[in-house]
Amino acid sequence: MGSNSSSVNNIPNAQELMQETGFSAAHILRLHERFEFLDKDKRGQLSPQDFGALPELALNPIGDRIIGAFFSPGHFQQETGNVSLSPLSRQETVDFASFVRILAHFRPTETNRTRDGAQQEPVNSKTRKLKFAFQLYDQDRDGKISRAELLQVLRAMLGIQVTEEQLQSIAERAIQEADLDKDDAISFDEFRKSLEKVDIDHKMSIRFLR
Template sequence: MGNKVGVFTDEQIEAFQDCTFFTKKEILRIFNRFRDLAPNTVPKVMTRVDTNRIRLPYQQIQAITELRENPFCQRICQVFSEDGSGDLSFEDFLDLFSVLSEVAPMELKAVYAFKIYDFDGDNYLGKEDLQSTLKCLTRNELSEEEIQFVVEKVLEETDLDDDGKLSYIEFEHVISRSPDFMTTFHIRI
């Protein structure tokens, strides 16, 4: 009897299951999505080294339906890529889908939402971060005066310690009161 060679070893699947919110079937479905983006680059059988070594460029990742129209597509890919470039390995791609899955807890989603909005990476959402966020959300439809007005109002309402920026705790406080957060910060596989 012939042994069927799988995409991943049982140990790899177990490790992926331990680090994500997915079943084996869902992991394989996500792998197929990843492989479909570059079938000549991504092998049919992935070694442990391949799952991190083979990286698809941001330009290919942004083509997936779930990200194509998302105004934060580039930031999402940058945050989930190990080196911040936006190019994703399979493990990065799997992490992205896991965090944005419907079953991921709000606390985990909030951590990643904060990272996505923290454009300068200083662990605060300052005025520049809020401006960049607004520009993405509105697709540059607001004037500079409108953006400044909204940023000032956001800080006025949410900056509890009046330091001119939002800490993660202040951001989490806002998110916890947003009923739409869990329904909008996810993608289906």
């Protein structure tokens, strides 16, 4: 542990990242090693192409969307009781701190606290995980998953395993079950309710974080 603590002190903002994300010193060191491995040009920045060396994402059918989340991360704001998504400017590269913050969504859910003991929703809370998953579908950032957006993800995940007619049927059934306000789209609240019984930790995990 002493060796980890000593080494992690050589990583800029490591202590702040540990406090913010809940990653241990050992995790930060492992992620820094992975970041440096991907950073072939040693610029301290990663481009979307650099992520191609991660088999955990390269083999994922929606890996390109997960990679895209590193470069155009959305954030949710509370507006009159509803959760809405506001787009941020697209980034061309990400630094180590951004890399760690995004990957924190894939940590097992737990309760974190701020330094003064006040309760704070951690990056890897179930709600934050669901928000992250939601934006992988909601590519136009309008706060709803349209039928077309749902079909895009289904095609990527199921591919040639099913026919287009079957994909349409799956999408139709999913929207009928989740779309409580009958506007032919799925809002974040509807998305969250439809996944209440799903083990989100199991669904959102990356092997090298274990």
